[in-house]
Structure formats: structure tokens, C-alpha cells
Amino acid sequence: xxxxxxxxxxxxxxxxxxxxxxxxxxxxxxxxxxxxxxxxxxxxxxxxxxxxxxxxxxxxxxxxxxxxxxxxxxxxxxxxxxxxxxxxxxxxxxxxxxxxxxxxxxxxxxxxxxxxxxxxxxxxxxxxxxxxxxxxxxxxxxxxxxxxxxxxxxxxxxxxxxxxxxxxxxxxxxxxxxxxxxxxxxxxxxxxxxxxxxxxxxxxxxxxxxxxxxxxxxxxxxxxxxxxxxxxxxxxxxxxxxxxxxxxxxxxxxxxxxxxxxxxxxxxxxxxxxxxxxxxxxxxxxxxxxxxxxxxxxxxxxxxxxxxxxxxxxxxxxxxxxxxxxxxxxxxxxxxxxxxxxxxxxxxx
Numbered sequence: 001x002x003x004x005x006x007x008x009x010x011x012x013x014x015x016x017x018x019x020x021x022x023x024x025x026x027x028x029x030x031x032x033x034x035x036x037x038x039x040x041x042x043x044x045x046x047x048x049x050x051x052x053x054x055x056x057x058x059x060x061x062x063x064x065x066x067x068x069x070x071x072x073x074x075x076x077x078x079x080x081x082x083x084x085x086x087x088x089x090x091x092x093x094x095x096x097x098x099x100x101x102x103x104x105x106x107x108x109x110x111x112x113x114x115x116x117x118x119x120x121x122x123x124x125x126x127x128x129x130x131x132x133x134x135x136x137x138x139x140x141x142x143x144x145x146x147x148x149x150x151x152x153x154x155x156x157x158x159x160x161x162x163x164x165x166x167x168x169x170x171x172x173x174x175x176x177x178x179x180x181x182x183x184x185x186x187x188x189x190x191x192x193x194x195x196x197x198x199x200x201x202x203x204x205x206x207x208x209x210x211x212x213x214x215x216x217x218x219x220x221x222x223x224x225x226x227x228x229x230x231x232x233x234x235x236x237x238x239x240x241x242x243x244x245x246x247x248x249x250x251x252x253x254x255x256x257x258x259x260x261x262x263x264x265x266x267x268x269x270x271x272x273x274x275x276x277x278x279x280x281x282x283x284x285x286x287x288x289x290x291x292x293x294x295x296x297x298x299x300x301x302x303x304x305x306x307x308x309x310x311x312x313x314x315x316x317x318x319x320x321x322x323x324x325x326x327x328x329x330x331x332x333x334x335x336x337x338x339x340x341x342x343x344x345x346x347x348x349x
Contacts, residue, residue, distance in 0.1 A: 001045030002299045004280040006173045006200060010119065010151055012048040012082050014274060015298050017041050018204065018285040019062065023055040031061060037289040038065040039072070042081055044292060050176075050202075050283045052086035052122075053105065059085060059112035067114050084120040084202070085109050086155055086176075087140065091342035094130040099139045106140075106148055122153040122176050122202075126342055127330070128161065137170045144171060153202070158324040159189035166197045174280065177325050179203035180212065181250065181272050181311065182237050182318075185325050191278045200280035203273050207284070208234040212269040217251040220244075229339055236336055240321040240328075250314045257307045263297055271301045272311065 002014040017038075022029055038049065038061075051058045062083055070078040087105060089097060109118055123140055125133040140152045153174035154162065165172055175194060177186050179201065186201060194201060207213060209230040221244035226232045238247045254265045261268070274282050284295050321328060331337040 001047075001296065004200070006120070006280065007151055010082060010173070011080075012281055013046045013299075014281045015046055015270075015295050016048040016050050016084070016202065016281045016283045017046050017295070018050045018283040019058050020052070020055050021285050021287040022058045022061055029057070029061075031064075033288065034061050035065045035068055037286075037292075038062065039069055040289045041286070041292060041295070042069065042077075043073075044296060046292075046295060047080045048082045048084065048281065050084045050204075052088060053109055054086065054088045059109055063112050063114035082119045083113055083115075084122060084153070085113065085118060086122040086124060088124045088155075089126075089136075091126045094125065094127055095132045097132065097136060099142070102136060102139045103143060103148070106143055110148065117148060117150055119150045120153050120174065121149050121151075122155040122174070124155045125157070133161070134164060134168055134170075137165050138168065141170050156326040156329070158326060159193045160324075162190070162199060163193055163197070166199065172197070172199050174200050174202050176202045176204060176283070178205040179273055179276070179279070180206050180208055181254075181269055181315065182208055182212070182234070182241055182247075183321050185321055185323070185327075186278075187276075188324070190325050191276070195278045201278050202281050202283060203279055204283040205234070206270040206273040206282045207266045208237065208269075210266075211235070211238065211247075212251070212254065213266045214255070214264060217248070217255060217265070229341075232339055233336070237321055241318040246314065246318055250311075250318070253310050253314045257303070257310055260307065261301060263301060264294065267294055267297045267301055268303070268307075270298045271303055274298060275303060 003011055004014050005011055022034055049062055051062055066078060121140055123137055140149065143149050144152055151173045152171055153176065154172060155176035157175060162175055179186050211234050226235060251265060254268050258264050258268045270282050270284060273279060286295060328334060328336040329340065
């Protein structure tokens with residue numbers, strides 16, 4: 001496994017296990033099995049886990065894992081684990097929060113995760129038109145100074161807002177963004193601005209919800225509605241890049257690269273993102289340990305110049321999604337934004 005430093009006391013595995021699938025949206029969750037799976041990932045070197053306050057039950061599962069891991073492996077083993085969560089206020093709560101309510105939300109995550117300090121809190125704000133996002137980010141910085149948070153990050157902010165937070169003194173160490181061979185919007189502004197300010201990128205969507213896999217190679221375009229919101233989201237991104245035809249060409253190119261290395265499309269796609277400038281880690285969703293070997297393979301893969309030429313030949317015919325990072329998703333009336341859920345914390349509570 002490869003590792004990166006978000007700060008002096010914050011070392012992460014560059015392959016990060018995403019855990020939104022443990023929220024139960026894909027079927028019943030085996031709680032005991034999930035805890036054992038998390039331990040298997042940690043034992044193998046994937047010691048960084050991503051979750052969120054809006055992922056129903058996931059912070060609690062990871063909290064139970066932390067407790068069991070300490071009991072079975074010892075404190076030194078637990079000290080290697082880094083858990084990244086998120087603070088995502090509901091849309092209707094924006095502009096109505098206080099420092100006390102923000103601290104109360106952080107306290108809930110602390111209790112769920114069974115820890116005295118959150119390793120990374122990644123902050124999101126649904127609507128820039130509602131005031132309070134910068135003040136709220138500042139309160140998270142104060143909670144870091146108070147010892148409740150190790151580091152402050154963000155998720156799905158665009159470049160001007162990242163710059164504004166940094167200039168206001170918010171101690172951002174990371175920004176979580178959607179980034180894949182299908183969606184390189186961070187390269188328009190974010191990569192350069194983040195690097196200049198010491199903000200590293202943690203990337204989700206590297207396999208586009210599973211679309212970047214052998215399952216979809218050589219098959220007809222799926223008809224709407226798709227089985228879950230994640231697939232719908234990335235199907236819309238495929239339309240933005242030029243449609244199913246060029247997407248099939250991309251899959252064929254990724255398969256050719258995978259064949260040269262004895263691996264699969266998803267591993268190549270994830271490694272491609274991991275190699276981009278400014279990227280500290282890729283977040284790869286895993287429901288159970290059946291995905292462990294493929295996740296480990298991402299760190300072992302080295303793409304060469306021929307591999308990049310193969311992929312870039314198709315990318316040159318693609319049209320990247322328009323706008324800034326997460327801009328089309330913020331349009332609640334548009335086709336990208338209308339599928340989002342904006343008040344998940346109230347459901348979790």
C-alpha cells in the first residue's frame with residue numbers, strides 16, 4: 001500500500017475504503033460481518049475509511065469496529081486507523097446554525113465513532129446563496145483548536161470557495177471531489193489552486209458507480225430508470241462526455257491497458273486518478289472484503305506512457321462535463337441536481 005500525509009499527524013492509505021454502501025441502500029447490512037471486513041482491510045494496509053454523518057448507521061458501525069479493533073489488535077494498531085467523516089447540514093438548516101449547533105453535530109459523530117477526536121471532518125454546504133458557509137467553516141476550525149477535530153477538509157466546494165476559506169484562515173488540508181477519467185472538472189482550476197494552498201484532493205467516483213468496469217463493456221445503453229441513484233448520477237455524466245458510443249470506446253481502451261497488466265478496468269481507472277497531480281487518495285466503495293484484493297491492486301499498478309497514450313486517444317474525443325467542480329449538481333432544478341437528497345441528516349437522526 002502507498003501512503004500520503006495530510007498533516008504531520010495524519011497519515012492515510014492512498015486507497016481509501018468508502019463505506020456509503022453500508023448505509024443499507026443496496027440491501028440488508030450484516031453488521032458483524034461488516035466489522036470483520038473493516039478489520040481485514042485495515043490488516044491489509046488500507047487503514048483509511050470514509051463515511052459521513054448522513055450515511056445512516058455507518059458511523060456507528062465504524063465506531064464498533066474501532067472498539068473491537070483496539071480490543072483485538074491493541075492501541076498501537078488502532079492508532080494507524082484514520083476515519084474521515086463529513087458534516088453535511090440539511091438544506092433547510094443552512095443559515096440557521098450557530099457555533100453551538102455545529103459543535104453538537106460534531107459531538108454526535110464523536111459519540112457514534114467512539115472517539116475523542118475526529119480525524120477529518122469534511123464540510124459541505126448545499127447552497128452558496130445562503131449565507132453562513134464561511135462562518136461555519138471557521139467554527140470547525142475553532143473545534144480543531146479545541147481538540148475535537150484533528151483536521152478540517154471540505155467536500156464538493158468549487159475553487160473560488162476553497163480559496164475564500166483558505167484566505168479566511170480556515171485550516172483546510174483536503175477537498176473531496178468527484179474525479180475520474182470521465183470527469184476531470186477539478187483540472188480546470190481546483191488542482192492548481194489547491195496545490196498552491198496546501199490542500200490535497202481526495203477523490204470519489206473514480207469508477208463512476210461501477211460503470212467503469214467489464215460489466216458494461218460491449219452492452220447496450222441501459223434504459224432509465226436505473227436501479228439506484230448512484231448509477232443514474234453517473235449515467236448522466238456519460239451523456240455529458242459524448243454518450244454511450246464514446247464511453248464504449250473508453251471502456252475498450254481501459255480494457256486494453258488492463259490486459260497488458262493482467263488486471264481489470266476498475267483498477268486501471270482508479271490508478272489513473274491516483275496518478276493525477278494533487279491527488280492524495282482515491283475513495284473506492286466496498287461493501288465487503290470480496291473487493292479487498294482489487295482495492296489493493298490499485299496501489300500495485302504502474303501505468304506507463306503507452307497506457308496513457310491509449311487512454312488519452314479516446315479522451316481527446318470526449319467532452320468533459322461543463323462548469324466548475326460540482327456546479328451542475330448544485331442546480332436543484334436541473335437533471336443532475338434534481339436526483340440529489342438534500343435533507344438526509346433529519347432522516348439519520
